[in-house]
Amino acid sequence: MRWYLEVSLPLNIGKDHLTYHLDVEGGPPGEEGHGSTIHSGPWPPFASTSSALEDAPRTPETEGQRTATSPASETATKTSVSPAPLPAPGCRVVVPLVNRLLIGYVIACHDRPPGFPTMGVRQVLDPLPLLPPALVALGLWMAETCVCTPGEAFHCMLPGGLKQQIGRFVRPGPRAGTADEASFPEGRWLAERGRAPLKAFTEAFPRASRWLAEWTRQGLIALEHELSRAAGPRTTTVLVLPQDRPLDLAALTPKERLAVECLLRVNTPLTPGQLARQAGVSDSVVRALVRKGIVETRQERTFRQVDNALRGPAASTPLVALSAEQEKALAVIRDAARGDRQPVLLHGVTCSGKTEVYLRWVAEEVATGRGAIVLVPEIALTPQMVTRFRSRFGDRVAILHSRLSDGERFDQWELIRRGICPVVVGARSAVFAPVPRLGTIILDEEGEASFKQADAPRYHAREVARQRCRLENALLVMGSATPTLDSYHLATQGTIRLVEMRHRVADRTPPQVQVVDMRHELVARHNRSMFSEALSQALRRTLAAGQQAILFLNRRGFSSFVFCRACGQAVECSRCQVSLVYHSGSRILRCHYCGEARPLPTTCPGCGSQAIRYFGAGTQRIEAEARRYFPQARLARVDSDTTSAKGSLEEILTRFGAREIDVLIGTQMVAKGLDFPGVTLVGILAADSLLRLPDFRAAERNFALLSQVAGRAGRGREPGTVILQTYAPEHHSIRYALTEDYLGFYREELPHREASRFPPFRQVASLLFTAPTAEKGEAAALAFRDRLLAADRLDPTDLLGPAPAPIPRINNQFRFQMLLRDHQRERLTAAIRAALATPLPTGVKVAVDLDPYFVL
Structure with a gap:
């Protein structure tokens, strides 16, 4: 029986989905109706997965993981025959598009022909969806609100190990030897290699891109597609005693008897190495036992270990008595969870004990059989948060972030999906963790811009978390010393429950903040160094007292x-x-x-x-000057240059926590969430750097960053000091950051936002046009603006631009930007989608970003 699948590709081709047909043996079970969407089988889809190909139906095209591509006309007639049930929404399929094969995601299935010719699905990769139904629904919501395809949304949810690719290759065709070398020099190059990636072939011979179809038709070349192998489970060989025959210990040598008695004593499978070590015998003794059949081998599923916690003791930490503010916060969270599940915002000054509130609430959720996702804004914050949570929940904590290997992410997903790890700690993408009974999502440092995805689909983890909580009847808890103006404004309107935590735990004294006007430093002191006299003296005192310091500069390089x-x-x-x-x-x-x-x-x-x-100046120059002025100090630098190697960040932070480093120099990776009691001095070397950016959130981001960095000082028993160097000490973002006065900043910044019609009083969308020439990019942007005006959906005064972007050219692509504003997000997305219905000129691309955080 022939069925028709609506398939969405994880790339923008101008359409949300394409329709393909699939021939199914016997038809699907259950309901069948014209235009119906078929959901087949319960989730989860796999108990053991090594490669999506292994679970897919075998066809001549897929055998051996290689698919030969025929000419386009022949490709269009080939289709895979699939056994019932049909692939459900969220399943991946291989489909043809023009002259290549791509992986797409099924979003619906119908038995009524669409009224136009369709090509066949080449292969079904998943018997059941990799994503649970709630995440499939979340992906469809993202497609609507982020102006992307469902395929793009589903694709970003999967861990890297399950994001398979289809590579394109070229090899000599059956008539390759008949070509004249003078007219077809590519043939010799290809014959020497036998087979090569298509990209390498076209880079070596630029004209090949135009001649591929003709050379394929002539039989000079053959194009192939190859599906990459997905990450799979790791298995380990273990030894067990056979259950079907008795043991004759008397027939064994003394060493063999020791090994067998060890297996009997531990009563659990052991690897050959473990058995040899625990029994005190050589490897040859173990091999002899296997060879004689006295012990048997079997393959056992093992999970890759992810060490993302700070090294050192990870024993359970004793529960401390909560402060009155912490008790109140926990009570509000409980009330929201038992009632309307309205989101909760914990607005607490730095060191007010928000993390302890998270830990207590997650413990209550886990005790009732529900899971929790804890999102942190920076990968740099993951080790400390993992350490805190593992001290309470042990091995039931999973970790998800982009620095894990594909195999590690696959295993973490499996541990989460099976319910073995009900607690997940991770960066932005962990919001998609497949927690079976989700109870809570926590956003720590809710105001951070890193929760916004810069590439398509351009989602904000806070909004995705909010929608996921609605879909799964879970509770969203947000915490920050500097929440976004948008969230705090919603709290003042009653849309979000607000909890104020105004005091540091254990009555710790806030750090003393000293402002240094760098204009005066240059004129009066003739000091051209990056270190003011006040900062230099404070650093000397700190080092002499055996204490630690953090130097912050939001720029890497020299x-x-x-x-x-x-x-x-x-x-x-x-x-x-x-x-x-x-x-x-x-x-x-x-x-x-x-x-x-x-x-x-x-x-x-x-x-x-x-x-x-x-x-x-960048962090490298700060490090060089610090080494010159303070040669006795032990220094370390934390930025993307020094932490690119796996485990390097954890190593630096572990050494800093063990006081093997005196001064930590870094970018925003050291600005938020780090908790080191030995730090008594924080130096902020350029407190006004963000104010120079052409961004309506510049003041808000500057205030938040300064407040967070200052909060790293004085978290132990000793009081802290902050030296803040700036060329704009009078700016309100700096004035209020000195005393950590969020409400003062909020009250002064909000009228500016209202007057300029920016969030939280308007919804904003950014459109970034890129083109190979400035003339083509500007013309396309102006034409797009004309379509928006002709539709008469938006106020013309809320269409800003187009104008050259702040960085007008990147990678030889010219960039033009337009900003749109409206009271309703739905009206913005509808107007943009209507204008996108007209194709853009060849070579022109547009990036749509609702609620933009990056406008360069």
């Missing part, structure tokens, strides 16, 4: 740009309209947008002068 003092030219990226950043360790200039690297010039590329100077 200098922000290299400049010629003779002609005034800065060394720029050849592909992006930005200055290259100097990295002293490798002595190279690097673009932080496209990755271009080049050696440090000794003369100006423009005028040939040798007057090359470094301007601005």
Whole structure:
């Protein structure tokens, strides 16, 4: 029987879905109706998965994990015959698109022909969906609200180990030997390699892109598609005693008897190495037992160990008495969970004990058989949070973030899906963890911009968490010392329950904050160093007292740009309209947008002068100056350059926690959530750096960042000090950060937002157009604006732009930006979708971002 599947691809092709047909033997069980959507079978889908191909129906095309691609006309007629049941929404299928194969996601299935010719599904990858029904529903909601395809939403939910790709390859065709080498030099290159990735082939011979179809038709080449292998379960060989025959210990040698008695004593399977160690025998003795059949081998499922906690003792920590504010917060959370499950916002100053409230509430949820997801804004915060939670819940805590290997993420997903780990700690994408009985999602540091996904689908973890809680009748708990103005405004309107935690636990004294005006430092003291006199003296006192310090600068690298003092030219990226950043360790200039690297010039590329100077500063320069001024100090730097290797971040933080490091220098990775009692000094070297960004949230982000960094000082018994260096001490974001006065900042910033018609008083969408030429990009953006105006859905005064983006060119693509505002998000998305119905010119792309956090 032929069925018709609506399939959504995880890329933007101008349509949410395409329709394909699938021939099914015998038809599906259960209800069958015209236009019906078929949901087949319960979730979860797999007890053991090694590769999606192993569970898929075998066809000539899929045998051996390789699919040969025929000419387009022949490809369109091939289809896989699938046994019932039909693939349910969320299942992955392999489908043709033009001259290639792609993996798409089923969103619906019908038995009525669509009224136009359809191509066949080439392969069904999943017998049942990898995602539970609630996450399938969440993905469909994301497609509507994030202006993306359902396929893009489903794809971002899966862990990396399950995101298979279809590679394209080329090999010599059956008539390759008949071609003249002069007219077809590609043939010799291909014959020498036998088979090559299509990308490598077209890069070696640029004309090949235009001739692929013709060469395939002539039989000179053959194109192939290959499905990558998914991450799978790890198995380990273990030894067991046979159950079907008695043991004759007298017939064994003394060493063999020791090994068998060890197996009997532990009464659990052991690996060959474990048995040899525990019994005190050699490996050859164990092998002899296997060879004689005295012990048997079997494969046992094991899970890859993820060590993302700080090394050191992880024993259960004793429960401390809660403060009155903590008790109140816990009572409000309980009341919300038992009542209307209205989201809860814990607004607590730094060191007010929010994490302890999270731990107590999660313990109550786990005790009732429900699970919890704890989201942290930075991977840097994951080790400390994991350590805290594992001290209470042991091995029942799973970890999810992008630095895990594919195999590790696969195993963490399995542990979560099976209910073995009811508690999940992770960064933004952990909001999609398949917790079976979800009770709570916690967003720690709710105000952080890193909860917003920068690439499609551009979701905000807070909004996704809110919708998931609605779908699964769970409770959303948000905590922050500096919540977003949007969330706090909702709390004042009664949409969110608000709990104020105004005091530090154990009556700890807030740090003393000293502001240094760097303009005065230069004029009065002639100090051109990055360290003010006040910061230098405070750092000397801290080191002399055997205490620790954190130095914060929100910029990595040695200098922000290299400049010629003779002609005034800065060394720029050849592909992006930005200055290259100097990295002293490798002595190279690097673009932080496209990755271009080049050696440090000794003369100006423009005028040939040798007057090359470094301007601005990054974490590498701060480290170099600190080593020069404080040679006795033990220093470490934390930024994306020093923590790219696996385990490097955990190692640095572990050493800092063990007081093997005196001064930690870092970017925003050290700004939030870290809790080290030995830190008594925090130096903020450029407190106004965010204020220079063309972003309506610049003041809010600056206030939040300064408040969070300052909160790292004085978390132990000793009082803390914060030295804040700035060129704009009068700015309100800095003034209120000095005393951690969130309400003062909120009351002053809110009128600015209302007057300029920005959130929380309007919904905002950003449209970023990219094109190979400036003229083409601007024309496409203007035409899009005309379509928006013609639809008469939005107020013309709420259409800002188009104008060149703050960074007008990246990777040789010219960029134009437009901002849209409206009271209702639904009206914004409807207007954008209507305008997107008209295809953009060739070579032009548009990125749609609802509620943008990145406008560069």
